[in-house]
Amino acid sequence: MNIDLASDLASDLAPDLVRTFPFPFPQDIYRYSTNVERAGAAVETPAGQWGESVVHIDSEYAHELGERQAILGRDPSRMQVLPHMRASAWDAMLTIMQALALAHPEQMVLEREGEGETFLWTNRLLGIEQRFSYGDEDTLPDEPLTFIGAQVQEDIALLDQREGQLFVDAGLVTFAADWSFGFDVGMSFLEIHGPVPRVHQTGVIARAQKFLMRLQADAPHRRTNWSLTVGRRLDVSTETYPEWGPDRTRILTVDDDAFGAEVHLRVEVQHLVRLPESGSVMFLIRTYLLPLEAIAGIEPWRARLHAVLAELPEDMADYKGFIAYRDRAVQWLSARAPQEG
Numbered sequence: 001m002n003i004d005l006a007s008d009l010a011s012d013l014a015p016d017l018v019r020t021f022p023f024p025f026p027q028d029i030y031r032y033s034t035n036v037e038r039a040g041a042a043v044e045t046p047a048g049q050w051g052e053s054v055v056h057i058d059s060e061y062a063h064e065l066g067e068r069q070a071i072l073g074r075d076p077s078r079m080q081v082l083p084h085m086r087a088s089a090w091d092a093m094l095t096i097m098q099a100l101a102l103a104h105p106e107q108m109v110l111e112r113e114g115e116g117e118t119f120l121w122t123n124r125l126l127g128i129e130q131r132f133s134y135g136d137e138d139t140l141p142d143e144p145l146t147f148i149g150a151q152v153q154e155d156i157a158l159l160d161q162r163e164g165q166l167f168v169d170a171g172l173v174t175f176a177a178d179w180s181f182g183f184d185v186g187m188s189f190l191e192i193h194g195p196v197p198r199v200h201q202t203g204v205i206a207r208a209q210k211f212l213m214r215l216q217a218d219a220p221h222r223r224t225n226w227s228l229t230v231g232r233r234l235d236v237s238t239e240t241y242p243e244w245g246p247d248r249t250r251i252l253t254v255d256d257d258a259f260g261a262e263v264h265l266r267v268e269v270q271h272l273v274r275l276p277e278s279g280s281v282m283f284l285i286r287t288y289l290l291p292l293e294a295i296a297g298i299e300p301w302r303a304r305l306h307a308v309l310a311e312l313p314e315d316m317a318d319y320k321g322f323i324a325y326r327d328r329a330v331q332w333l334s335a336r337a338p339q340e341g
């Protein structure tokens, strides 16, 4: 890639994607932890802020919803509701509608008609006006999870709580980071986290499950997770590995401008919500991408990401999938430190 194309890419980035980017590192050293906190409080960053609401719409809304529809069209296994989770899917849909209406009252409205179970849902961004009876699938054009999944940028997983454990028994996940929803559906929380290094010995996952099983309906929580990725591709799921896997080594062959434009910090803001009617746990995953060249424009972010990547243990960089180009990223960030004097 030549220099002009690289700078075109930087200037193409809508300003809100920098302003609301959830930069995830409070320290120079990153380790896995049960990093959950109450949702809803905005977090100030050197570029702006994030985290005011459980669902977040930004300038990628139309583009990401289009991606999701295309992925679902090619691979319907990305949306699954095991039979005992049908009530949870309705619960999730209504809870997400309420969250959208709270976050975007100008565009999103949920009205209950009378004392009954009939609602009118309006999404002005998409021109949707839908009257439905809660629990009656004949009153929606799609299954409830498909219907609401076409209106939020978040991926959705629903966990059933039984026999003292959590099971991922439903969801609509099109933007998985190196895992497969179709493979994982029906698994327990502990099984799903089987491949993650360190978290079993350190008790992170056992603590997380305990925490989730006590989650209260009126107290949504959130956490972040992160990785590096090549390009702005959201669907880096196991299913499509042949399409994106080779980028992990191809990126070593590009020049510095292209490297800064193509390598992205990929951050997930994950919300954990107890659904009020069904008692299931809803896990929302909202994925954000910011290229290194944009991170380098905000000095505290450049310095912090440089420190984290330089220190990150091998097994974690390997599991996160960027071991091949970690050193190059560290050098790239280091070369963009402000000059002394």
Ligand code: HEM
Pocket (backbone or CB within 6 Å): 032, 033, 034, 035, 036, 157, 159, 168, 178, 179, 180, 184, 192, 193, 195, 196, 199, 204, 205, 208, 209, 211, 223, 225, 226, 227, 283, 319, 320
């Ligand atoms: C991966 C922790 C909730 C599904 C991970 C990783 C950590 C983690 C540390 C490794 C991430 C990385 O290095 O990129 C936690 C904690 C949670 C939580 C502390 C709650 C407090 C959930 C929930 C789900 C989930 C509710 C439900 C779907 C996954 C999956 C992976 C993952 C699918 C990828 C595993 C793989 O490599 O196949 N989680 N997690 N997590 N988590 Fe969680």
